[in-house]
Amino acid sequence: MSPSTAVDERIARARELSGEPSSLPWQSFAEFYRARVYDPDLIKRTFLTYYDDERQVRRSYTYGEFNALVQRVAAFLHDRLGLVRGDRLATILSNHDITVMVYFAAWTLGLAVVPINAEEAPEKKRYILEHSEASAVLCWEGSFEELKQLQGELPALRHVVALEDATEHGSFTIAEHAGLDGASRHVQSLPPHLLDEALIVYTSGTTGPPKGVVLTAENLLIDADAIGQWHRFGPQDRLMCVLPIHHVNGIVVTLVTPFYCKGTAVLNRKFKTGLFWKRLHEEQVTCVSVVPTLLEFLLEANEDLTPYHLHPFGGFICGAGPLLKDTAARFEDRFGFPIRHGYGLSETTCYSCFLPNDLTPEEHRRWLTAYEFPSIGVPLRHNLMTILDQSGAALPELARGEICIKGGTVCVGYFKRPDANEAAFKWGWFRSGDEGYFVKDEQGRPFFFISGRLKELIIRGGVNISPLEIDEVLKGHPGVKFAMAVPFEHRFYGEEIAAYVVPAEGQSGLTPKMLEEFCRPRLPFWKRPKVILFGQEVPYTSTGKPKRLELKAKLASELARYRDLRFKDVA
Structure with missing residues (x-):
C-alpha cells in the first residue's frame, strides 16, 4: 500500500466516524x-515545569x-x-x-x-x-x-x-x-x-494479545480542544500532571491540552500524597487530573490545608476508573473542591464526556450521588454518545445497553487487527464494551452512567489489566488445576484483584502464601492477586468458556471484607 493510499484510507475512516470534516485550522x-x-x-511564558522529588x-x-x-x-x-x-x-x-x-x-x-x-x-x-x-x-x-x-x-x-x-x-x-x-x-x-499517526497505545484485551489503538494528530488536538472548551482553560491555567504519561490521560489532559490552550503544564515524576497540596500551592495550579485511587489516598492522608493558598485551584478532573459515590461525597465534603467526573477510553483519545460545570452545587452532588452510580456526564463537543442494544438499535432513556461513541476523538482503529476493528466499529459507532444508560435533565441533556462492563478488563487505579495474563501465571503453578482472576470493589483503587483457584489433585496443602510467592517474580505488584480464594468447582459454560462475570458476582460478598484494606508489596 502506498503512503498516499494509507493516508486517504485513514482520512476516509476518520471522516466516517466523525461525520464531519475537521474543524481545526491547521x-x-x-x-x-x-x-x-x-x-x-508565548515565547517567554512558562509552558513546562518538571519535578523529580527524589x-x-x-x-x-x-x-x-x-x-x-x-x-x-x-x-x-x-x-x-x-x-x-x-x-x-x-x-x-x-x-x-x-x-x-x-x-x-x-x-x-x-x-x-x-x-x-x-x-x-x-x-x-x-x-x-x-x-x-x-x-x-x-x-x-x-x-x-x-x-x-x-x-x-x-x-x-x-x-x-x-x-x-x-x-x-x-x-x-x-x-x-x-x-x-x-x-x-x-x-x-x-x-x-492531521491524519498522521501520532500515538499507538497498546491496551490490555480480554482475549488475545494487547491491541494497539491508533490515534492521529487530529484525535489529540480535537480532544484537547473539547477538554479545553468544556473547562474553559486558557493562558492563565496551570494543569498539573500526576498520572503516568505512557497513558492517554497523562498525555492528553495535562500535556497536550495546556499546550493547546496556551497554558502551563506542571509535570511530576511521581504522585506523592505528602507533597500534593503543597505543590498546588507553590505552583498555583488551577486543575489536576486524577483517578479515583488518588482521591482515596488524599482522603486517607487527611492533610490540613490551612497553610496553603489554593484560591486559583478550581477542582479535579477525575475518570479512568470506577468512582464510588461514597468517595466522591466524602472527598468534596472534606476538601471543598469539585470532582469533574468524566469518561473516556484510549480508543476515544481520552475524555468523551464530563459533568457540566454550570451545575449548581446541589445539582452537581445529585448527579454524583443520587443514582445507583455517579454520572459520567454529558458528551463533549466533537462527540456523540448513545446506548445501543445487541442489534445496534438505539435505546431510550433509562434502558441499559452498550455505551457507544462516534466523533472526532474516536481512533481510526486497532493497528493490524482487522478482526478487532470489525467488532469494535460495528454499526458505525465505536463500541466501548461498557454497559450504561442515560437520564435527561430539565434542559434535555443526556447524563450518562456506567452500570457495569461487558468486557472483563480489571481497572485498577485507572489502569486496564487483562485477567487472562494473571490466569496464565497462576495456572503455571504445578499445584493449580484451575485459576481465574476477578476484580472486587476496593476503596483505594476502585477495583483490586482476587483469584479463585482450584487445586490440582493431591495438592490439598496449597496455600495463598505459596501462590503469592510464585506470582512475585512473574507479575508486577499491581497485577498480582491480593486475595486468593480456594474452591472445587471449575466455573465453565457448556461451550467451555470461563464464567468470569458469574464468578465475580458469586464471590462479591466474601470479597467485600477486603474493600477497605491497603495491600503492600512485602518481600
Missing part, C-alpha cells in the same frame, strides 16, 4: 505546534526554551536515527521533561509514538516492539542491555538508544546506542497531515 501537528511556539505572546529537581521551560530543545531532539531523531514521517518510535521512559520533548519532536516530524510502561514484563515489551514495527526505541540506561538483546530478534528495530535520566536543564544527552550509524534515510515523504 493542516498538520507541525503547523499547530509552530503557531504556539512562535507566538510572540532527586530534588525542579526545571522550568518557557515556550521558547521548550521549542529549542524539541528542535534538538527532532534533529537527532531525523538526522542521526534517520526516522521519517510514518515511522514508529517506541519509548520506554517515565514522567520526565525529556519524555515530553521526545513526544512533541516526534509529532512535529510525523512520527507515531508507541509509549510502553517500563514496568511491563519483558515478553510484553517484546510483543509491542515487534507488533508495532517500531523503527527505534528510546529508554533509560537501566533498560538498554535488555532491549539490546531483543533487537536481534526484531528486524524492524534499527536503533536502541539510552538517554541519561539525570538530564540537566537545556541538555539532551545520549547514554548508549545500538545501530546508530548517523545516516539519514532517503525516503520520499508526502506533506504532513
Whole structure:
C-alpha cells in the first residue's frame, strides 16, 4: 500500500466516524505546534515545569526554551536515527521533561509514538516492539542491555538508544546506542497531515494479545480542544500532571491540552500524597487530573490545608476508573473542591464526556450521588454518545445497553487487527464494551452512567489489566488445576484483584502464601492477586468458556471484607 493510499484510507475512516470534516485550522501537528511556539505572546511564558522529588529537581521551560530543545531532539531523531514521517518510535521512559520533548519532536516530524510502561514484563515489551514495527526505541540506561538483546530478534528495530535520566536543564544527552550509524534515510515523504499517526497505545484485551489503538494528530488536538472548551482553560491555567504519561490521560489532559490552550503544564515524576497540596500551592495550579485511587489516598492522608493558598485551584478532573459515590461525597465534603467526573477510553483519545460545570452545587452532588452510580456526564463537543442494544438499535432513556461513541476523538482503529476493528466499529459507532444508560435533565441533556462492563478488563487505579495474563501465571503453578482472576470493589483503587483457584489433585496443602510467592517474580505488584480464594468447582459454560462475570458476582460478598484494606508489596 502506498503512503498516499494509507493516508486517504485513514482520512476516509476518520471522516466516517466523525461525520464531519475537521474543524481545526491547521493542516498538520507541525503547523499547530509552530503557531504556539512562535507566538510572540508565548515565547517567554512558562509552558513546562518538571519535578523529580527524589532527586530534588525542579526545571522550568518557557515556550521558547521548550521549542529549542524539541528542535534538538527532532534533529537527532531525523538526522542521526534517520526516522521519517510514518515511522514508529517506541519509548520506554517515565514522567520526565525529556519524555515530553521526545513526544512533541516526534509529532512535529510525523512520527507515531508507541509509549510502553517500563514496568511491563519483558515478553510484553517484546510483543509491542515487534507488533508495532517500531523503527527505534528510546529508554533509560537501566533498560538498554535488555532491549539490546531483543533487537536481534526484531528486524524492524534499527536503533536502541539510552538517554541519561539525570538530564540537566537545556541538555539532551545520549547514554548508549545500538545501530546508530548517523545516516539519514532517503525516503520520499508526502506533506504532513492531521491524519498522521501520532500515538499507538497498546491496551490490555480480554482475549488475545494487547491491541494497539491508533490515534492521529487530529484525535489529540480535537480532544484537547473539547477538554479545553468544556473547562474553559486558557493562558492563565496551570494543569498539573500526576498520572503516568505512557497513558492517554497523562498525555492528553495535562500535556497536550495546556499546550493547546496556551497554558502551563506542571509535570511530576511521581504522585506523592505528602507533597500534593503543597505543590498546588507553590505552583498555583488551577486543575489536576486524577483517578479515583488518588482521591482515596488524599482522603486517607487527611492533610490540613490551612497553610496553603489554593484560591486559583478550581477542582479535579477525575475518570479512568470506577468512582464510588461514597468517595466522591466524602472527598468534596472534606476538601471543598469539585470532582469533574468524566469518561473516556484510549480508543476515544481520552475524555468523551464530563459533568457540566454550570451545575449548581446541589445539582452537581445529585448527579454524583443520587443514582445507583455517579454520572459520567454529558458528551463533549466533537462527540456523540448513545446506548445501543445487541442489534445496534438505539435505546431510550433509562434502558441499559452498550455505551457507544462516534466523533472526532474516536481512533481510526486497532493497528493490524482487522478482526478487532470489525467488532469494535460495528454499526458505525465505536463500541466501548461498557454497559450504561442515560437520564435527561430539565434542559434535555443526556447524563450518562456506567452500570457495569461487558468486557472483563480489571481497572485498577485507572489502569486496564487483562485477567487472562494473571490466569496464565497462576495456572503455571504445578499445584493449580484451575485459576481465574476477578476484580472486587476496593476503596483505594476502585477495583483490586482476587483469584479463585482450584487445586490440582493431591495438592490439598496449597496455600495463598505459596501462590503469592510464585506470582512475585512473574507479575508486577499491581497485577498480582491480593486475595486468593480456594474452591472445587471449575466455573465453565457448556461451550467451555470461563464464567468470569458469574464468578465475580458469586464471590462479591466474601470479597467485600477486603474493600477497605491497603495491600503492600512485602518481600
